[in-house]
Amino acid sequence: MLLFTPGPTPVLEDVRFSMSQPTIHHRTPEFEAIFADIREKLKNIFQTKEVLMIASSGTGAMEASVINFTQKKALTINAGKFGERFGKICQAQGIDYTELKYEWHTPVSVNDVIKALEDEKDIDAIFIQICESAGGLRHPVEEIAKAVKTLGRDIMIVADGITAVGVEPIDTSDIDVLISGSQKAFMLPPGLSMLGLNEGAIKRLESYDKGYYLNLKSELKKQQANTTAYTAATTLIIGLGTMLNKIESIGVEKLYHDTKMRAQATKKALQAIGLDIYPSTPAPAMTTIAFEKADELRKILKSKYSVNIAGGQDHLKGKIFRINHMGLIETYEASWVVNAIELALADMGVRTFDGKANLIFNKEIFREDV
Ligand SMILES: *Cc1c(COP(=O)(O)O)cnc(C)c1O
Numbered sequence: 001m002l003l004f005t006p007g008p009t010p011v012l013e014d015v016r017f018s019m020s021q022p023t024i025h026h027r028t029p030e031f032e033a034i035f036a037d038i039r040e041k042l043k044n045i046f047q048t049k050e051v052l053m054i055a056s057s058g059t060g061a062m063e064a065s066v067i068n069f070t071q072k073k074a075l076t077i078n079a080g081k082f083g084e085r086f087g088k089i090c091q092a093q094g095i096d097y098t099e100l101k102y103e104w105h106t107p108v109s110v111n112d113v114i115k116a117l118e119d120e121k122d123i124d125a126i127f128i129q130i131c132e133s134a135g136g137l138r139h140p141v142e143e144i145a146k147a148v149k150t151l152g153r154d155i156m157i158v159a160d161g162i163t164a165v166g167v168e169p170i171d172t173s174d175i176d177v178l179i180s181g182s183q184k185a186f187m188l189p190p191g192l193s194m195l196g197l198n199e200g201a202i203k204r205l206e207s208y209d210k211g212y213y214l215n216l217k218s219e220l221k222k223q224q225a226n227t228t229a230y231t232a233a234t235t236l237i238i239g240l241g242t243m244l245n246k247i248e249s250i251g252v253e254k255l256y257h258d259t260k261m262r263a264q265a266t267k268k269a270l271q272a273i274g275l276d277i278y279p280s281t282p283a284p285a286m287t288t289i290a291f292e293k294a295d296e297l298r299k300i301l302k303s304k305y306s307v308n309i310a311g312g313q314d315h316l317k318g319k320i321f322r323i324n325h326m327g328l329i330e331t332y333e334a335s336w337v338v339n340a341i342e343l344a345l346a347d348m349g350v351r352t353f354d355g356k357a358n359l360i361f362n363k364e365i366f367r368e369d370v
Pocket of ligand 1: 007057058059060082129131132133160162163181184190
């Protein structure tokens, strides 16, 4: 079965192998050396001054950010399940917040954010997805971060990059906190979250100290000494090391380029067979298609063509399907996925099969001349 859901993504064989070795103790020079090496490699991918690794799924890093970086009031951007989650975390933590809400296919506008900040002078942290995975939407995070910084107020920009880090280049110059997780572009099992921190975030941690397990101030102090406050997720971190070596040997620029090409080819192929892209500003992490019979299509893909793709959640349940582009994906697998979708559409009587999806996909990737 081809796993083509936008998280979890498949775990590659040599990564699985590296994680099958005997457990080593986390308070040893041996593990500290591995940890130190991975910290440097992560800083390079995150393009931030500091990085933290936490034993939790991505939501743990989201909650840690809300607790540690909101001093007075948060602004959350809700254009889907994950943006909504930031608001729910604020509620659970008793943190005051204002939410800007959008349809799941519509990105937040820079003007709306600036207006919200002008209206409420006590907002001191903004929480936003780079790619809102609920609809595969790309928010203009870098633009927002830049505009907010020109206001001259001390406002933290916290960007959830769980489906963006390792997927596409991100300009982190005005982003204070960049969140990621193990089971998306890093192609690891779930259970490890990562945070990139820039100067502003490091400074705020110096003067603000919150949480116990998710206390980022104490965590940063420990991790700068190449250890962790609590038991490190050693197995996942070792797997991450193997994955980062793979990414380094391929080249991160090439990874971004290949991902973009695959996303572009998939979108064009599916549009060519009459399907509609759901978000108005699609992110390269996934292709989201608006389709009324999405669940029937997904069932056929699984049972007849061995392809597992994701559906929608909440009001989009059964109305969209999502195809992953994150990670080191073989082109021949991605090519089979668009072909399988075309075959399944023919099975459903939607459209006669003529091989157009694969033709367009292969033209895009291999034969610009045709
Ligand atoms: C997957 C994902 C998360 C984290 O979810 P977990 O299940 O806690 O790992 C957060 N934000 C986005 C945008 C995601 O895609």
